[in-house]
Amino acid sequence: xxxxxxxxxxxxxxxxxxxxxxxxxxxxxxxxxxxxxxxxxxxxxxxxxxxxxxxxxxxxxxxxxxxxxxxxxxxxxxxxxxxxxxxxxxxxxxxxxxxxxxxxxxxxxxxxxxxxxxxxxxxxxxxxxxxxxxxxxxxxxxxxxxxxxxxxxxxxxxxxxxxxxxxxxxxxxxxxxxxxxxxxxxxxxxxxxxxxxxxxxxxxxxxxxxxxxxxxxxxxxxxxxxxxxxxxxxxxxxxxxxxxxxxxxxxxx
Numbered sequence: 234x235x236x237x238x239x240x241x242x243x244x245x246x247x248x249x250x251x252x253x254x255x256x257x258x259x260x261x262x263x264x265x266x267x268x269x270x271x272x273x274x275x276x277x278x279x280x281x282x283x284x285x286x287x288x289x290x291x292x293x294x295x296x297x298x299x300x301x302x303x304x305x306x307x308x309x310x311x312x313x314x315x316x317x318x319x320x321x322x323x324x325x326x327x328x329x330x331x332x333x334x335x336x337x338x339x340x341x342x343x344x345x346x347x348x349x350x351x352x353x354x355x356x357x358x359x360x361x362x363x364x365x366x367x368x369x370x371x372x373x374x375x376x377x378x379x380x381x382x383x384x385x386x387x388x389x390x391x392x393x394x395x396x397x398x399x400x401x402x403x404x405x406x407x408x409x410x411x412x413x414x415x416x417x418x419x420x421x422x423x424x425x426x427x428x429x430x431x432x433x434x435x436x437x438x439x440x441x442x443x444x445x446x447x448x449x450x451x452x453x454x455x456x457x458x459x460x461x462x463x464x465x466x467x468x469x470x471x472x473x474x475x476x477x478x479x480x481x482x483x484x485x486x
Contacts, residue, residue, distance in 0.1 A: 260464055261289040262302045263335045267315050269306025284413065288430055313337045320346045321363045324468060325354040325449040328439045329363035332457055333465040342462045349460070353453040366469055367433040370394075371412030373405040373419065374427040384424065391418035400474065402427060406434065435469030444479075447472045451480060 265285045272279035276286060282303070289299050305312030315335040320343065322330050330350075336342040347357050373393075375384065377400070384403060385396055392411035397404045407415050409431045416429045441447040450470050457466045 256459070256461070257292055258289075258294050258298070259461065260335075261285070261292055261294055262298060263315055264464060265289055265299055265302040266306040266312065267317065267335055269303045270308075270314075271306075274303050274307040274309075280410075280413065284431065287416075291426075291428060318342065319360075320357060321360060322346075322350050322357040323355055323363070324350075324453045324470070326439060326441060326446045326470075328441070328450050328468050328470045329366045329435070330355070330454070330457075331364060331367060331433055331465075331467040332463055333467075334460075334462045335464050336462040342460075345460060345462070346457070349453065349456050353456060354449055355453050366437050367435055367467060369409050369431060370434045371407040371409050371415065371429070372432050372434070373407075373412070373415060373429045374399075375403040375405065375419070376425055376427065377402050379403060379424055383422075387418055387422045387424065388415070391415045432465070433467040435467070438469050438471040440471045441476075442473060444476050447476045448480070 265282065268279065268282040268285045272281055274282070276283040286299060286303075289302075290296070301310060304310040315337055316339070318334050318336060318339055320332040320334070322332070324330050332346055334342050334346070349355075350357050377398075381396070381398075381403075384405075388396055388405050392415050393405045393407050395406045397406075405415065412429060412431055416426060419426060441450060447470070450468070451472075454466055454468055457463055
């Protein structure tokens with residue numbers, strides 16, 4: 234069985250090679266800008282900025298582009314002022330969804346998000362209605378080719394809480410505050426990292442055994458993620474590997 238984290242990983246790998254790359258860059262730059270505005274431009278004292286900076290570099294965003302985003306955040310350069318806002322709701326089949334946005338117009342973004350939900354078989358909910366089904370965690374994705382014993386040895390000594398076999402990748406989880414240290418330890422050990430970020434992981438899941446149900450949920454998630462103001466979408470669906478593989482082939486095609 235495969236959850237939202239695996240689908241997100243697949244999309245991340247495919248998206249880096251297609252038209253989604255430009256949109257991804259824009260979202261990451263916005264995250265860097267907000268992190269700098271809220272915590273200052275010094276990465277030694279602003280852990281969130283340091284994390285966002287690394288996330289942008291992992292996606293191959295040019296360094297000078299990131300630096301300009303930091304300067305806009307600190308006020309050294311003129312720019313649009315974005316603010317964070319989150320929405321909660323349900324996808325088809327009762328799947329819980331959290332949508333994190335950065336926007337310069339809360340009314341516009343809220344209306345757009347509600348419209349996507351309602352036009353695709355879902356509904357929005359009051360704050361707190363679904364967030365209790367998630368917990369914030371640091372997540373590191375690594376190549377499946379790494380030896381489990383060696384990975385476990387480094388991970389457990391560096392604050393990792395769990396190691397999970399995702400089929401074609403390893404997934405490490407840790408406390409959000411431990412992500413930077415865990416990543417540094419893995420890199421120091423010479424281990425390649427596919428991605429490392431703080432995310433919301435579901436504590437309860439909704440199994441979607443029917444292909445039609447799975448497609449409807451993925452359609453809603455994809456439409457939300459395509460919106461310019463949406464930074465992250467978290468959902469607690471659980472889809473069989475066979476259906477995930479079919480959807481991944483269509484994404485690649």
